[in-house]
Amino acid sequence: MTETEVQTVQIQRTTKQKIHRFIERYRLETGIALSTLIQALVIFFWYTPAFEYDNLDNLVEEVAFIDSVSIQEPADAQLDDGDFELTDKEKVEKKEDPRIASASDPIVSGATSPVDLTPNLKPEYTPEAKSAGITGTLTLEMIISETGEVLRVRSVGKKLGSGLEEAAISTFRRKKFSPSILQGKAITVKVLVPVRFTLN
Amino acid sequence: MKQSLIILLTIVLFNCGPKEVITITGSETMHGMAEYLGNEFEKENSKIKVQVFGGGSLEGITKLISGETNIALSSRDLQEKELASLSKKGDLEKLTIAYDGVAIVVHPSNPIAKLDLKSISNIFQGKIQNWKQVGGLDKPIQVIVRNDKSGTLSYFTDHILKQKDLGIKEFEKNKNNDYISSAKTVSDNNDMADFIAKNPNAIGFMGMGSANLENKGKLKALSYAIQPSDPFIEPSIENVYNRKYRMSRALYMIYRADSHEKVDAFSSFLTSEVGQELILKRGYLRASLPEVEVKAE
Numbered sequence: 001m002t003e004t005e006v007q008t009v010q011i012q013r014t015t016k017q018k019i020h021r022f023i024e025r026y027r028l029e030t031g032i033a034l035s036t037l038i039q040a041l042v043i044f045f046w047y048t049p050a051f052e053y054d055n056l057d058n059l060v061e062e063v064a065f066i067d068s069v070s071i072q073e074p075a076d077a078q079l080d081d082g083d084f085e086l087t088d089k090e091k092v093e094k095k096e097d098p099r100i101a102s103a104s105d106p107i108v109s110g111a112t113s114p115v116d117l118t119p120n121l122k123p124e125y126t127p128e129a130k131s132a133g134i135t136g137t138l139t140l141e142m143i144i145s146e147t148g149e150v151l152r153v154r155s156v157g158k159k160l161g162s163g164l165e166e167a168a169i170s171t172f173r174r175k176k177f178s179p180s181i182l183q184g185k186a187i188t189v190k191v192l193v194p195v196r197f198t199l200n
Numbered sequence: 201m202k203q204s205l206i207i208l209l210t211i212v213l214f215n216c217g218p219k220e221v222i223t224i225t226g227s228e229t230m231h232g233m234a235e236y237l238g239n240e241f242e243k244e245n246s247k248i249k250v251q252v253f254g255g256g257s258l259e260g261i262t263k264l265i266s267g268e269t270n271i272a273l274s275s276r277d278l279q280e281k282e283l284a285s286l287s288k289k290g291d292l293e294k295l296t297i298a299y300d301g302v303a304i305v306v307h308p309s310n311p312i313a314k315l316d317l318k319s320i321s322n323i324f325q326g327k328i329q330n331w332k333q334v335g336g337l338d339k340p341i342q343v344i345v346r347n348d349k350s351g352t353l354s355y356f357t358d359h360i361l362k363q364k365d366l367g368i369k370e371f372e373k374n375k376n377n378d379y380i381s382s383a384k385t386v387s388d389n390n391d392m393a394d395f396i397a398k399n400p401n402a403i404g405f406m407g408m409g410s411a412n413l414e415n416k417g418k419l420k421a422l423s424y425a426i427q428p429s430d431p432f433i434e435p436s437i438e439n440v441y442n443r444k445y446r447m448s449r450a451l452y453m454i455y456r457a458d459s460h461e462k463v464d465a466f467s468s469f470l471t472s473e474v475g476q477e478l479i480l481k482r483g484y485l486r487a488s489l490p491e492v493e494v495k496a497e
Contacts, residue, residue: 193488
């Protein structure tokens with residue numbers, strides 16, 4: 001090895017050593033600087049506002065779309081009274097048992113609370129929920145008729161997913177209750193039931 | 201040592217990011233309970249902050265309609281117009297989270313211990329203006345009411361002042377009943393409690409939880425009966441639960457069904473066994489049936 005080559009290696013080593021020394025000496029500061037940089041990047045990408053599209057472009061696309069649509073009058077079209085068409089959800093509600101809309105609150109009305117006559121009938125964990133390790137509480141809203149049958153069950157609030165809502169709803173739909181009694185008469189009531197799913 | 205400090209700092213700095221906020225507005229009756237429940241929810245959900253504003257049930261419903269709050273708290277049911285306005289914005293969720301009795305409150309030194317519905321209605325209308333007329337001292341009665349944003353006022357006006365709880369016939373007959381013009385109006389329960397504490401001849405009304413817990417010592421809650429011949433019952437959770445105390449109502453949380461997940465999470469927390477036990481701790485009656493537990497086999 002010539003004298004010049006030895007000098008170059010020495011210079012390279014010295015630079016590496018310098019960097020190493022710097023990090024050694026300012027380890028805390030370097031760490032904070034790196035952490036701040038990462039956070040700044042995260043916050044930057046988090047808060048970057050969505051770019052708004054040019055409205056003119058949208059208009060051109062809309063016009064192009066409308067131009068390609070041909071509207072055909074149905075053969076049996078009839079004049080209506082100007083009312084909007086019912087949505088599917090509204091149609092379902094229209095078909096619902098009329099007792100659902102008139103369900104009372106047992107406490108406010110002064111009626112007794114309904115009692116579950118099938119306490120051993122409980123929903124089962126779905127295999128998907130079990131394998132995904134899903135736990136938590138969901139809330140069901142139930143309408144219980146004057147005969148003790150469950151007229152409607154729906155899940156309210158947070159959803160657990162993996163079929164647990166569906167499992168709970170179908171099970172509670174099959175339950176039987178002793179109805180709420182108001183002044184000696186059975187009435188239809190609305191109640192909430194929390195259902196907690198736990199894994200061993 | 202330095203390395204652990206760096207890791208700790210990094211964790212702390214990452215957790216200092218912005219929190220999601222749930223805004224709750226409405227019923228003064230439910231204000232204290234909502235703040236308490238919000239704090240408990242935050243303990244389990246460190247990335248969510250719950251902000252509670254009062255103003256009365258109407259304030260909450262109005263702000264929900266205008267989209268200025270995530271959740272409205274109301275101590276009365278929605279009126280048809282409000283329901284129509286809210287339904288226009290999408291599906292609506294209205295959940296009963298608790299029950300409460302309305303307590304008739306007086307100064308602790310007032311010897312009166314019980315009043316029936318008709319006497320209360322007459323006092324608030326000004327047909328009875330001296331405590332002597334209902335068996336008390338010879339002192340003028342000072343009526344105090346909540347402002348018109350209050351759900352409690354709305355309930356009290358219909359059920360007691362206009363005598364709805366005496367039946368439809370009485371309600372029809374008394375539907376034009378109005379408060380005495382000298383009635384003092386206050387904006388919240390604390391103002392009402394402070395006013396009564398300074399005025400021994402005053403009478404007002406507020407949620408049972410506010411009267412028995414939040415303003416304990418400042419007020420005396422009277423026993424109540426619909427008919428003078430009925431047994432007079434004191435306002436308590438037990439008596440609302442066993443349906444003996446008949447001046448009771450539901451407390452609602454109302455929100456849009458298509459709200460953010462954080463709102464769904466909060467509503468599930470309130471209706472869960474944990475939330476309902478916390479509600480009971482605050483002096484209100486739970487609304488959900490007992491929890492059903494499902495264990496994986």
